[in-house]
Amino acid sequence: MTKTKKLLIGAHMSIYGGLSKAFDRAVEIDSTAMQIFTHSNRQWNVKEISKEAIEKFKDSQQKTNIIPIVHASYLINLCSDTVEVQHKSKIALEKELHIAEELGIKYVVVHPGYGRADKQESLNKLAEHTNKILANAGKNTSILFENMAGQKNAVCSSFEDLAAMYSKIDNKSRVGFCLDTCHAWAYGYDFSNEEGYKKMVHSFNSILGLDKLKVIHLNDSKKGLGAKTDRHETIGKGTIGLQAFELIMNDERLVDIPKILEIPVETTEEYKKDINLLKSLIRS
Numbered sequence: 677m678t679k680t681k682k683l684l685i686g687a688h689m690s691i692y693g694g695l696s697k698a699f700d701r702a703v704e705i706d707s708t709a710m711q712i713f714t715h716s717n718r719q720w721n722v723k724e725i726s727k728e729a730i731e732k733f734k735d736s737q738q739k740t741n742i743i744p745i746v747h748a749s750y751l752i753n754l755c756s757d758t759v760e761v762q763h764k765s766k767i768a769l770e771k772e773l774h775i776a777e778e779l780g781i782k783y784v785v786v787h788p789g790y791g792r793a794d795k796q797e798s799l800n801k802l803a804e805h806t807n808k809i810l811a812n813a814g815k816n817t818s819i820l821f822e823n824m825a826g827q828k829n830a831v832c833s834s835f836e837d838l839a840a841m842y843s844k845i846d847n848k849s850r851v852g853f854c855l856d857t858c859h860a861w862a863y864g865y866d867f868s869n870e871e872g873y874k875k876m877v878h879s880f881n882s883i884l885g886l887d888k889l890k891v892i893h894l895n896d897s898k899k900g901l902g903a904k905t906d907r908h909e910t911i912g913k914g915t916i917g918l919q920a921f922e923l924i925m926n927d928e929r930l931v932d933i934p935k936i937l938e939i940p941v942e943t944t945e946e947y948k949k950d951i952n953l954l955k956s957l958i959r960s
Contacts, residue, residue, distance in 0.1 A: 683932070687710065700736075753765050862904055869919060
């Protein structure tokens with residue numbers, strides 16, 4: 677593997693005790709990247725962050741050189757059938773972008789959402805609200821849409837649907853994508869062997885472009901291929917198989933794309949085992 681690029685890998689870190697504390701936890705598990713919520717991910721209310729907290733966060737980032745990424749609240753659903761939820765989602769995501777920009781964070785990952793309306797109508801809603809949000813919030817921070825697992829009424833589980841939505845975005849320079857391995861597997865993308873992996877990456881590149889892939893969520897899956905169920909599992913203990921993760925870890929095109937674990941753990945230290953496992957898969 678090329679040595680000119682820095683391997684960026686980490687996990688979703690708790691911000692308990694303050695935003696900057698996430699860096700301390702990330703250092704403990706030998707991270708070079710991390711993902712955080714900037715507030716409770718189950719609440720609509722997004723509080724402003726004090727100047728002191730912002731300074732502490734930026735200072736910790738500079739000292740550790742760990743790349744931070746924000747994951748937006750799970751409540752956000754820009755293509756909801758309910759106008760009220762769409763409105764709340766728009767305001768919440770604008771605040772998420774504002775806070776991320778204040779913290780100097782480049783990317784905010786968000787789930788495209790769910791809609792019972794016609795799929796094209798849902799994609800149109802998603803793009804329409806995104807255009808308004810980007811016009812109102814910040815200049816430097818980008819939205820990364822994450823592929824969904826294919827659950828009932830889920831929007832943007834396929835690369836084609838993500839591309840259809842993206843085609844309607846005005847400021848394309850501020851929109852990219854986050855690939856979740858559990859979600860891709862659950863939807864039906866089989867990348868468990870070299871042939872399948874090459875096919876999936878080729879499909880992503882031809883439909884969306886690898887240059888738009890900014891973050892990867894590395895998660896195994898409790899459920900089988902095409903199960904349309906979002907159930908994350910520890911690396912190597914799920915149904916995807918280690919070869920898939922070995923292929924990802926040795927793909928030079930993906931080396932410096934932040935890879936974030938979102939697996940079920942009871943303690944932060946448990947992440948370190950999976951990070952070490954993933955690193956061990958890299959061929960010298």
